[in-house]
Amino acid sequence: MVRYILEIVKKVLLNELEKAIKKNFSVLPRNIEISYPKDRNLGDIATSVAFQLAYLEIKNKKKAREAVNKYAAQITSELQLSKIPYISELRVVNGYINGYLQYDRFTRDVIKNILELGESYGAREKKGKKVVIEHTSANPIHPLHVGTARNSILGDSIARIYRFIGYDIERRFYVNDVGKQVAYLVYAYSKIKDKVNISGKPDHWFGSLYSLANAIIEVTKGLITIESLKRDLIQQILKKRVKYEASKNELEALLIKLYKIERYSAIDWIKTLNSIINAIKEEKAIESIDKEIKENITKLHEALEITVKWLRILSDLTLRWPTLSKLVLRELINENDIERKISELMRKYESGQDRDVNNLFHDVCRNVLEGIKETLSKVDIEFDRFDWESELVRSGIVSRIINELSRRGWVIEDENGAKILNIKEACKLEDIRRIFDMKEFKPDTLPPNLVLIRSDGTTLYTTRDIAYAVLKGSDETVEKVFNVIGKDQELPQKQLKAALYLAGYKNIAKKITHVSYELVILPGEKLSARRGRYVTFDEIIDEAIERALEEIRKRRRDLSQKEQEDIAKAVGVGAVKYALISVAPEKIITFDWARVINFEQNSGPFLQYSYARATSILRKINYDLPDPDQVRYEVLKNDVEKDLIFNLARFPEIILESSRKIRPDIIADYANKISILFNSFYQRYPVLKAETEDIRKARLLLVEAFRVILRNAMNLLGIKPIEKM
RNA sequence: GGGCCCGUAGCUCAGCCUGGAUAGAGCGACGGCCUUCGGAGCCGUAGGUCGCGGGUUCAAAUCCCGCCGGGCCCGCCA
Numbered sequence: 135m136v137r138y139i140l141e142i143v144k145k146v147l148l149n150e151l152e153k154a155i156k157k158n159f160s161v162l163p164r165n166i167e168i169s170y171p172k173d174r175n176l177g178d179i180a181t182s183v184a185f186q187l188a189y190l191e192i193k194n195k196k197k198a199r200e201a202v203n204k205y206a207a208q209i210t211s212e213l214q215l216s217k218i219p220y221i222s223e224l225r226v227v228n229g230y231i232n233g234y235l236q237y238d239r240f241t242r243d244v245i246k247n248i249l250e251l252g253e254s255y256g257a258r259e260k261k262g263k264k265v266v267i268e269h270t271s272a273n274p275i276h277p278l279h280v281g282t283a284r285n286s287i288l289g290d291s292i293a294r295i296y297r298f299i300g301y302d303i304e305r306r307f308y309v310n311d312v313g314k315q316v317a318y319l320v321y322a323y324s325k326i327k328d329k330v331n332i333s334g335k336p337d338h339w340f341g342s343l344y345s346l347a348n349a350i351i352e353v354t355k356g357l358i359t360i361e362s363l364k365r366d367l368i369q370q371i372l373k374k375r376v377k378y379e380a381s382k383n384e385l386e387a388l389l390i391k392l393y394k395i396e397r398y399s400a401i402d403w404i405k406t407l408n409s410i411i412n413a414i415k416e417e418k419a420i421e422s423i424d425k426e427i428k429e430n431i432t433k434l435h436e437a438l439e440i441t442v443k444w445l446r447i448l449s450d451l452t453l454r455w456p457t458l459s460k461l462v463l464r465e466l467i468n469e470n471d472i473e474r475k476i477s478e479l480m481r482k483y484e485s486g487q488d489r490d491v492n493n494l495f496h497d498v499c500r501n502v503l504e505g506i507k508e509t510l511s512k513v514d515i516e517f518d519r520f521d522w523e524s525e526l527v528r529s530g531i532v533s534r535i536i537n538e539l540s541r542r543g544w545v546i547e548d549e550n551g552a553k554i555l556n557i558k559e560a561c562k563l564e565d566i567r568r569i570f571d572m573k574e575f576k577p578d579t580l581p582p583n584l585v586l587i588r589s590d591g592t593t594l595y596t597t598r599d600i601a602y603a604v605l606k607g608s609d610e611t612v613e614k615v616f617n618v619i620g621k622d623q624e625l626p627q628k629q630l631k632a633a634l635y636l637a638g639y640k641n642i643a644k645k646i647t648h649v650s651y652e653l654v655i656l657p658g659e660k661l662s663a664r665r666g667r668y669v670t671f672d673e674i675i676d677e678a679i680e681r682a683l684e685e686i687r688k689r690r691r692d693l694s695q696k697e698q699e700d701i702a703k704a705v706g707v708g709a710v711k712y713a714l715i716s717v718a719p720e721k722i723i724t725f726d727w728a729r730v731i732n733f734e735q736n737s738g739p740f741l742q743y744s745y746a747r748a749t750s751i752l753r754k755i756n757y758d759l760p761d762p763d764q765v766r767y768e769v770l771k772n773d774v775e776k777d778l779i780f781n782l783a784r785f786p787e788i789i790l791e792s793s794r795k796i797r798p799d800i801i802a803d804y805a806n807k808i809s810i811l812f813n814s815f816y817q818r819y820p821v822l823k824a825e826t827e828d829i830r831k832a833r834l835l836l837v838e839a840f841r842v843i844l845r846n847a848m849n850l851l852g853i854k855p856i857e858k859m
Numbered sequence: 860g861g862g863c864c865c866g867u868a869g870c871u872c873a874g875c876c877u878g879g880a881u882a883g884a885g886c887g888a889c890g891g892c893c894u895u896c897g898g899a900g901c902c903g904u905a906g907g908u909c910g911c912g913g914g915u916u917c918a919a920a921u922c923c924c925g926c927c928g929g930g931c932c933c934g935c936c937a
Contacts, residue, residue, distance in 0.1 A: 165877065167877080167878090167879075169879080171880075172880080172881090172882095172883085173880085173881090176880075180880090182879050182880085185879065185917075185918080186879095188917085189916090189917055189918095195917050196917090198917065199917060199918095202917090227880080228880055229879090229880085230879080230880065273937070310937075313936080313937065314935095314936055314937080315936070315937060548935090550935080552935055554935090570862085571862085571863085572862095578860090578861075579860095579861055579862075580861090581861095581862080581933080582933055582934095585934085585935050586935095587935085588935040589935060590935080592935085594934095594935070594936080594937090595936075595937050596937085599937095620931095621863080621864070621930095621931065621932085622931055622932060623932085623937080624862090624863065624864090624931085624932070625862080625863085625932055625933065626932095626937085650863095650864090652864075652865085652930085652931085653930095653931085655930090660930095660931095664936090664937095685899070689897090689899080690897095705899090716872085717871085717872070718872085718873080720864060720865075721864095721865070721872080722864090722865075722929095722930065722931090724871090726871090728871095728886085729871075732885090732886085733899050734885075734886075734899065734900095735884085735885055735886085735899085735900085736871095736872090736884070736885040736886080737885090737899085739899060740885095740899070740900090742899090743897085743899050743900080744899095744900090746897075746899095747896085747897055747900085750896070750897060751896050751897095754896065795876080799873090800873095803872095803873065803884085806884080806885085807884085810884085810885095813900060813901065814900095814901065814902090816896080816897090816900080816901085817892090817898095817900070817901040817902080818901080818902095820895055820896065821896060822895090822896050823895060823896070837896095858897095859897090859899080
């Protein structure tokens with residue numbers, strides 16, 4: 135077991151405190167707190183145990199308060215300083231017991247420890263256990279955007295952290311090639327593929343096609359609904375012979391107009407539909423109108439509004455991609471029965487029987503996936519495997535689990551033949567309630583049931599994900615499975631866990647953690663690939679690199695073009711990664727360019743800059759460092775130096791905290807903090823031209839120790855340490 | 860209607876899990892620092908009823924309850 139110095143200090147101090155208290159007092163406070171005072175003058179390490187003890191021992195509060203100092207002193211006098219390593223003095227202040235580090239020895243051992251262990255400083259021993267991290271898993275129908283980017287960066291960093299603390303890791307990308315959304319795209323592509331070439335980056339091209347297809351299909355669906363509602367309404371109006379002749383006629387006239395809509399012009403659609411909406415609004419205001427008619431008018435009104443919304447989106451998209459949209463509109467707009475055809479397509483692909491359909495789906499998804507991989511490689515994010523959903527379905531695991539659930543009586547069938555997991559009933563079990571954070575069975579607040587199989591026999595995303603969970607977690611060496619998925623999918627993730635329990639995979643369910651993060655939103659509206667409303671990850675990376683390049687050109691004319699570009703790449707990517715990872719996952723990020731291309735303090739480039747500065751000192755001496763055994767560490771006695779050393783010593787516990795909480799932002803925050811300290815040190819104290827040779831040697835080693843720690847921290851964040859910038 | 864999350868300085872956020880000393884950063888504002896190793900930097904000033912109200916406690920930004928404001932989810936989409 136690797137032990138780090140600060141951890142030893144804390145552990146021994148805790149033991150000694152307990153011993154001292156047991157010896158003198160009848161009670162032992164639980165959870166004795168060891169903290170680090172904010173003010174260095176108050177000491178390096180502290181405990182408030184005397185407060186706890188006094189109030190436990192003395193009933194009278196006032197007397198207890200008065201006794202705190204006495205208790206603290208009593209405990210302190212009982213502690214044997216010689217037994218606590220690195221602590222040179224204990225003082226009682228305001229009831230606290232404050233310990234002062236013996237900085238010469240502490241510094242020596244910390245620095246030697248860091249230099250010796252190097253890149254494994256802060257790491258833990260191999261556990262021989264595996265952690266599976268599923269992240270990104272973006273639908274293979276559009277490019278990665280700023281939202282999925284947060285997922286990728288977070289997931290990748292978590293993988294790095296868990297590898298660092300001794301786990302074998304397996305990073306998995308779930309390729310969602312089954313499902314309605316993919317079918318939409320494939321359907322659209324099948325209609326136009328002979329008439330067009332894929333141009334540009336394939337994920338971008340297909341992403342555009344997907345948004346267009348989706349909008350057209352939504353509009354078509356809306357129009358069909360409107361048609362039928364309209365027919366009903368006209369009949370009703372005629373049958374009831376409403377007395378408001380004028381308005382009736384006006385309404386009819388408007389409704390009839392629908393038949394005459396110029397089908398290729400979105401603008402006309404919007405105009406006409408808007409005028410109908412307005413007319414209907416007026417109709418609604420007429421009180422004496424028949425109730426049934428009123429209801430139908432309301433329905434029509436809603437359908438119209440939704441359709442108009444999609445039309446607006448479609449018209450926006452048309453402006454963005456005029457050529458492609460012309461083609462797609464022509465091919466798709468006259469199709470009827472689209473829903474049925476898409477359903478058919480899905481069914482065929484799930485079964486895997488139809489070769490042409492298989493090829494079509496594969497063709498589309500592989501293309502998009504290539505684009506996604508290219509984006510990810512720009513930011514150094516890799517996967518160990520890509521799991522195709524279609525293969526999962528065809529492997530039979532999905533149906534096996536459903537059979538298992540049925541056999542155990544958890545599946546009910548509705549009137550249309552859909553198969554539904556009876557979660558409400560299952561909530562009578564305590565295990566299931568625990569998943570949904572329910573203390574007791576309350577019939578009115580039960581979580582919703584989960585449809586496992588559609589009435590047409592196809593599966594749903596969550597159903598397939600249940601099977602995937604079994605695949606990820608069944609290996610005995612797998613200790614944890616992290617699903618890095620947005621907060622908006624909290625419910626399906628819980629349902630999935632419940633399904634695993636109910637199907638008899640309790641042990642797998644226990645391994646699964648939903649690593650939840652909040653979404654990235656654009657100022658104004660939520661990102662949506664379906665609506666074509668997104669900023670692509672590629673755009674962001676390219677822009678950030680561009681900006682970094684401008685900065686470098688201003689500052690480093692001495693470097694070659696190639697060097698400048700390499701640095702710009704690292705800096706731009708570092709800026710983007712830091713921006714998306716430095717915020718706690720449960721916080722919504724509002725996308726804004728200033729955040730992403732921040733090169734000042736509290737940014738990726740600031741870490742890189744600090745690293746480069748430290749490196750440039752050592753470069754000047756050809757990295758020829760003094761022998762750590764021949765250095766007098768006690769000369770590092772300035773506050774900033776001590777602060778830096780102390781914080782470097784904290785690195786291992788920071789890593790543990792970050793991994794326990796699954797929060798890389800803690801490491802980002804830490805890296806920023808030690809960089810601030812280093813820059814402060816750098817500004818104030820010369821290293822190469824230090825006052826004496828002893829100081830010079832000691833500072834050189836401090837700089838190197840800082841580099842090791844910062845490099846380790848940056849590697850965990852996936853931000854490249856660079857030696858020049 | 861039910862469930863989850865967020866609310867801390869003008870803005871963006873740490874700190875809350877595990878209660879403890881004058882609540883911390885960055886950006887922005889204002890004022891300084893280039894004859895010393897890289898100014899993407901450093902030093903300083905101003906700026907806070909920790910959303911509101913109760914409760915628990917010697918002690919509450921932190922724990923509990925209620926409310927207010929914002930977001931998300933409750934689909935035979937993913």
